[in-house]
Amino acid sequence: MSSRDDILASVRRNAKTVAPDLPDLEADWIQYADLQQQFSEVIETVGGRCVAAESDHDINNALKAIPEYSSASKIASTIPGIGESNVSLSEIDDPHELEDVDFAILPGEFAVAENGAVWVTDKDLKQRAVMFITQHLVLVVPGGEIVPHMHAAYERLHFGPAGFGVFISGPSKTADIEQSLVIGAHGPRSLTVFLTSN
Amino acid sequence: MSHATQAAKFVEDQDRAHWHDQALWFVRAKRDRMATSLPEWETLREKASQIKAYTMSHLADLLEQFERNATKLGVQVHWARNAAEHNEIVHNILFRHDVHKVAKSKSMLTEECHLNPYLERHGIEVVDTDLGERIVQLNNEPPSHIVLPAIHRKKEDVGEIFHRYLNTEEGATDPEYLAEAARAHLRDKFMNADAGITGVNFAIAETGGFVVCTNEGNADLGVSLPKLHIACMGIEKLIPRAADLGVFLRLLARSATGQPITTYSSHFHGPREGCELHIVLVDNGRSEILGSDDFRRSLNCIRCGACMNTCPVYRRSGGHSYQTTVPGPIGSILAPARDANAHNSLPYACSLCGSCTDVCPVKIDLHHQLLTWRREIAVRGLVPLSKRFPMRIAGVVFRRPWLYRWLGGLARAIVPWLPRFLVYNRLNAWGRQRELPNFPKKSFRQTFRDRNEQ
Numbered sequence: 001m002s003s004r005d006d007i008l009a010s011v012r013r014n015a016k017t018v019a020p021d022l023p024d025l026e027a028d029w030i031q032y033a034d035l036q037q038q039f040s041e042v043i044e045t046v047g048g049r050c051v052a053a054e055s056d057h058d059i060n061n062a063l064k065a066i067p068e069y070s071s072a073s074k075i076a077s078t079i080p081g082i083g084e085s086n087v088s089l090s091e092i093d094d095p096h097e098l099e100d101v102d103f104a105i106l107p108g109e110f111a112v113a114e115n116g117a118v119w120v121t122d123k124d125l126k127q128r129a130v131m132f133i134t135q136h137l138v139l140v141v142p143g144g145e146i147v148p149h150m151h152a153a154y155e156r157l158h159f160g161p162a163g164f165g166v167f168i169s170g171p172s173k174t175a176d177i178e179q180s181l182v183i184g185a186h187g188p189r190s191l192t193v194f195l196t197s198n
Numbered sequence: 199m200s201h202a203t204q205a206a207k208f209v210e211d212q213d214r215a216h217w218h219d220q221a222l223w224f225v226r227a228k229r230d231r232m233a234t235s236l237p238e239w240e241t242l243r244e245k246a247s248q249i250k251a252y253t254m255s256h257l258a259d260l261l262e263q264f265e266r267n268a269t270k271l272g273v274q275v276h277w278a279r280n281a282a283e284h285n286e287i288v289h290n291i292l293f294r295h296d297v298h299k300v301a302k303s304k305s306m307l308t309e310e311c312h313l314n315p316y317l318e319r320h321g322i323e324v325v326d327t328d329l330g331e332r333i334v335q336l337n338n339e340p341p342s343h344i345v346l347p348a349i350h351r352k353k354e355d356v357g358e359i360f361h362r363y364l365n366t367e368e369g370a371t372d373p374e375y376l377a378e379a380a381r382a383h384l385r386d387k388f389m390n391a392d393a394g395i396t397g398v399n400f401a402i403a404e405t406g407g408f409v410v411c412t413n414e415g416n417a418d419l420g421v422s423l424p425k426l427h428i429a430c431m432g433i434e435k436l437i438p439r440a441a442d443l444g445v446f447l448r449l450l451a452r453s454a455t456g457q458p459i460t461t462y463s464s465h466f467h468g469p470r471e472g473c474e475l476h477i478v479l480v481d482n483g484r485s486e487i488l489g490s491d492d493f494r495r496s497l498n499c500i501r502c503g504a505c506m507n508t509c510p511v512y513r514r515s516g517g518h519s520y521q522t523t524v525p526g527p528i529g530s531i532l533a534p535a536r537d538a539n540a541h542n543s544l545p546y547a548c549s550l551c552g553s554c555t556d557v558c559p560v561k562i563d564l565h566h567q568l569l570t571w572r573r574e575i576a577v578r579g580l581v582p583l584s585k586r587f588p589m590r591i592a593g594v595v596f597r598r599p600w601l602y603r604w605l606g607g608l609a610r611a612i613v614p615w616l617p618r619f620l621v622y623n624r625l626n627a628w629g630r631q632r633e634l635p636n637f638p639k640k641s642f643r644q645t646f647r648d649r650n651e652q
């Protein structure tokens with residue numbers, strides 16, 4: 001018998017079908033009066049930054065005010081009109097070439113108020129490595145696309161064909177040395193989320 | 199060696215033991231703040247427990263469904279009965295791809311299977327990329343906690359280890375400086391890895407995908423650069439629906455470290471274009487546990503570590519004293535299931551205070567199971583003589599009230615007059631670190647009777 005059949009047989013022999021049905025996921029989940037404010041408060045506590053922006057112009061101005069941005073030599077933006085992109089992500093075949101990217105500017109699909117997370121996918125993104133290898137990450141999220149909690153988040157998500165998606169909440173961090181929080185473990189040293197008003 | 203013997207070594211350094219206790223209590227306090235900030239906390243725990251109960255009773259069907267859907271996404275699914283098979287499968291995949299260097303992110307399963315030494319014997323370099331895991335790997339010791347692998351190490355220790363292996367300045371203790379040195383060191387490892395290995399936090403039967411949670415982003419860096427990703431998971435990591443993640447991701451990080459969610463919760467559905475994704479499903483004793491009415495619920499564990507952070511014994515004895523991959527309350531249930539004789543002391547490393555059961559996000563009845571294991575170990579005749587003999591005597595005495603009363607009177611009359619060496623000796627484990635209370639003049643019965651007569 002193959003290992004697969006062996007394991008399945010052993011599981012079937014041992015499992016007891018006494019459990020009730022799967023629970024529905026309806027409940028009186030937490031709601032927030034101001035989703036944007038809640039999101040922005042939480043993202044600050046996890047080491048990120050949230051900026052409300054009226055226009056692309058606003059975003060570009062805010063970017064220029066970030067010292068690390070003005071001194072950045074490699075910037076990869078996949079959003080037309082935002083950021084002075086000089087790395088064309090669609091032309092990069094080997095993700096290792098992204099090693100020295102300073103700033104990545106990517107769209108986030110929606111945000112979650114309860115935990116400051118932004119849903120980002122590799123749709124239209126040839127090398128998802130850029131989200132993690134860049135020194136600084138900027139996500140641009142439509143301000144109207146904030147859900148209160150994770151249950152609402154998964155109501156929006158459909159996993160059909162192959163693809164990758166990630167909830168990102170703050171910059172890369174570690175507390176593995178004596179519980180001291182250090183921002184910038186392996187990935188981005190900062191996360192800025194722009195909430196656009198359209 | 200028993201847990202108590204190992205723990206005795208840990209508490210020899212009182213300052214360090216106290217510091218360890220406080221460090222974990224700090225994490226427990228953060229967890230409490232997060233749990234109380236959500237009015238629906240108990241509803242979430244209840245839902246999580248129900249989802250897991252359903253999963254365990256339909257596990258075979260769900261595993262098949264997962265395999266079908268993952269295969270459709272282009273994932274290659276492997277099955278391993280035990281640790282040896284798991285290691286062989288992983289090595290074969292790596293061998294076929296001519297892999298010499300692997301970047302691995304945290305996976306307690308690969309620890310359980312002792313994958314690192316196996317691959318190293320076959321000439322493959324395995325680098326643990328989680329900072330805590332890298333610290334203990336460089337120091338050639340196992341993790342002492344499943345979420346905080348280097349929680350037993352002070353920053354001075356880390357400074358020394360990094361000075362030795364990463365050429366940092368001697369005597370450096372600044373966490374920022376040390377983490378920056380590790381970042382540079384591990385970037386190099388990421389850039390040169392031929393393959394990435396990760397664990398799995400949740401695998402979704404309905405979609406064939408899986409989720410990996412980290413704060414550092416090490417799992418994502420490790421698998422988005424090379425062309426080969428191997429994900430290793432125990433069969434109990436399955437959940438039926440993607441929507442169930444809403445419940446589990448809300449509970450996991452809040453319970454583990456007191457964060458609202460981990461920095462990265464990555465959802466993998468199929469390989470990157472031109473790349474390979476393999477999933478290894480491992481049994482290694484899990485299906486046997488499934489058959490036990492008493493211990494089945496231990497498979498619900500989502501490895502948050504909350505039971506360790508709150509456990510008064512774990513906090514004061516350190517993870518290494520358990521001598522298992524998973525220490526603490528949940529480890530003391532899982533380990534005897536694998537080898538009851540080797541781990542017979544673990545169910546006793548518990549005061550039955552029940553705090554673990556209170557904080558468990560999936561409502562495992564941990565302290566009840568620990569008590570059940572004590573009985574089980576006694577039934578199987580695995581209780582050591584040093585416990586069995588006094589228990590037998592106690593049994594004889596407690597069955598005979600007259601004998602109990604008589605011996606009590608005798609002790610009250612004699613013990614206060616005995617020379618110290620007769621009371622405080624090897625047989626009196628209680629008296630090793632503390633003084634016995636003063637013997638009262640009267641028994642409880644006498645005091646009670648006197649009071650009623652007044």
